[in-house]
Amino acid sequence: MRDMRGLHDTFDLALDVIVDMAGGVNVYDITSYHDYPTLLLESFFESPDIIKLFKLNPNVSYSAQADQVYEHLYEDFMQQYVHLVEELLEMDVNVMIYNGQNDLIVETPGTFKWAELLHHKDAQQFRYFL
Amino acid sequence: MHLQTVCNELNLQSAPFNHSGVAYSGYLSVNKAGSGLAFIFYGKEGAAKEELKNYPTVIWLNGGPGSSSQLGNFMELGPEFVKPATMAPYEIKANEYTWVKSYNVLFVDQPVGTGLSYADPNYQPTPYCSNMSDVANDFYYALQELYFSSNGCFNQLGITGDKPLFIFGESYAGKYAPAIGSKIKQEQRDKQGKITGLKGVAIGDGFTHPAFILSQVG
Numbered sequence: 351m352r353d354m355r356g357l358h359d360t361f362d363l364a365l366d367v368i369v370d371m372a373g374g375v376n377v378y379d380i381t382s383y384h385d386y387p388t389l390l391l392e393s394f395f396e397s398p399d400i401i402k403l404f405k406l407n408p409n410v411s412y413s414a415q416a417d418q419v420y421e422h423l424y425e426d427f428m429q430q431y432v433h434l435v436e437e438l439l440e441m442d443v444n445v446m447i448y449n450g451q452n453d454l455i456v457e458t459p460g461t462f463k464w465a466e467l468l469h470h471k472d473a474q475q476f477r478y479f480l
Numbered sequence: 481m482h483l484q485t486v487c488n489e490l491n492l493q494s495a496p497f498n499h500s501g502v503a504y505s506g507y508l509s510v511n512k513a514g515s516g517l518a519f520i521f522y523g524k525e526g527a528a529k530e531e532l533k534n535y536p537t538v539i540w541l542n543g544g545p546g547s548s549s550q551l552g553n554f555m556e557l558g559p560e561f562v563k564p565a566t567m568a569p570y571e572i573k574a575n576e577y578t579w580v581k582s583y584n585v586l587f588v589d590q591p592v593g594t595g596l597s598y599a600d601p602n603y604q605p606t607p608y609c610s611n612m613s614d615v616a617n618d619f620y621y622a623l624q625e626l627y628f629s630s631n632g633c634f635n636q637l638g639i640t641g642d643k644p645l646f647i648f649g650e651s652y653a654g655k656y657a658p659a660i661g662s663k664i665k666q667e668q669r670d671k672q673g674k675i676t677g678l679k680g681v682a683i684g685d686g687f688t689h690p691a692f693i694l695s696q697v698g
Contacts, residue, residue, distance in 0.1 A: 361690070361694065364694075368697070378685075386551075386555065387555075387563075387564050388551055388555075390562055390563075390564060390569070390570045391548065391550055391551065391554060391555075391562060393569045393570060394554070394562050394569075394570055395550070395596065397569075403490070403491075403492065403497075404490060404505050404520065405488035405490060405505050406505065406518070406596060407481075407483065407507070407598075409481050410481075410483075410518070410596060410597070410598045412548070412550075412595060412596055413546075413548070413594075413595065414547070414548050414550075414551060414595070415544060415546050415547055415548070416544070416546035416548075416593050416594045416595070417546065418546075418593050418599065418608060419544065419545050419546035419591055419592075419593045419594050419599075419608060419609075420544060420545045420546040422545075422606065422608035422609060422610050423545040423546075423591075423609065423610060423611075425610070426545075426610060426611050426612070426655075427545070427690070428690045428691065429611070429612075429655075429690070430688065430689040430690060430691060430692070431612055431655045431658060431659060431688055431689075432688060432689050434612070434655075434658035434659055434661075434662045435658045435681075435683070435688065437658075437662045437665075438658055438661050438662055438665065438681055441662070441665040441669070443661055443665060443678055443679070443680060443681055444679060444680035444681070445658075445680065445681050445682070445683070446680060446681075446682040446683070447682075447683045447686065448682070448683070448684050448685075449684065449685050450684075450685055453685050454697070455651075455687070455693075455694075455697075456651060456654070456685040456686065456687055456693055457693070457696055457697060459696035460689075460692055460693030460694065460695065460696035460697070461685070461686070461693065463689075463692045463693070463695070463696060464688060464689035464692040464693065467692075
């Protein structure tokens with residue numbers, strides 16, 4: 351049994367070090383040193399006018415990032431689910447895999463790596479580097 | 481609090497939204513006491529309510545885990561962006577590249593407890609999801625509410641289960657999207673599930689295989 355909690359801890363630690371050494375780079379866009387203004391949406395959804403306009407339940411408080419949800423998936427975090435993509439292909443669902451070039455966490459070479467190792471009947475056509 | 485499946489038509493036509501299409505919000509039961517998934521749905525721009533069923537529908541999911549899909553709506557691909565402003569907390573600006581120009585787009589906050597959705601603590605042992613089969617089961621339940629419940633928006637709009645459906649997942653949703661997609665297809669194949677229109681699943685910057693992805697950092 352793998353230590354999925356420990357793996358996630360290590361991931362967090364490694365990412366912290368990289369971001370720190372890179373001067374606080376935006377992990378989704380390495381050309382930027384500004385984080386995305388996600389907190390804006392919290393003030394947006396706190397506004398009584400917006401709650402009314404969007405007919406939201408005023409008793410549900412909005413969070414752009416829900417910590418409880420994150421914590422309950424903490425051990426799932428490092429789990430891989432490539433087999434689900436293979437199942438889709440087997441059941442004739444089209445799958446598109448795309449990647450931005452500036453992402454630090456999910457970088458393009460890593461996406462190539464799992465995409466090229468997918469098992470499916472047309473796999474050979476997609477193996478550029480293997 | 482007990483959220484039930486509901487479909488609310490919105491009027492976003494006046495300033496600052498100036499939205500040129502139909503829009504809905506609502507909640508979808510996931511059968512975990514009062515827990516519910518919240519959504520905001522835009523019909524294809526310029527199309528009347530009765531015409532929406534003639535256009536493909538895209539479901540957009542952000543990742544996290546725990547990131548609201550309203551980030552996708554108001555900062556990535558929705559019709560109106562929420563942007564930083566100097567004299568106000570934020571400003572609303574039209575997004576000329578919105579996907580809503582061509583498709584119906586549904587932004588769902590999931591799993592329960594994310595964004596505008598609600599996790600009912602009365603549900604034992606926990607309303608929260610701890611793996612992708614939890615996520616897929618809840619989402620499938622919610623989708624059935626959307627398509628087949630009398631209070632479901634898709635039911636009311638005549639968007640039936642056989643209409644073309646695409647699921648997009650970004651980042652951690654590179655796990656959610658294939659989990660939900662394969663659940664839909666399995667239900668269709670093994671249990672006569674009536675959501676039969678799933679045409680594609682898209683994964684953008686997906687955290688689908690963490691170890692392989694991270695092995696290439698640096």
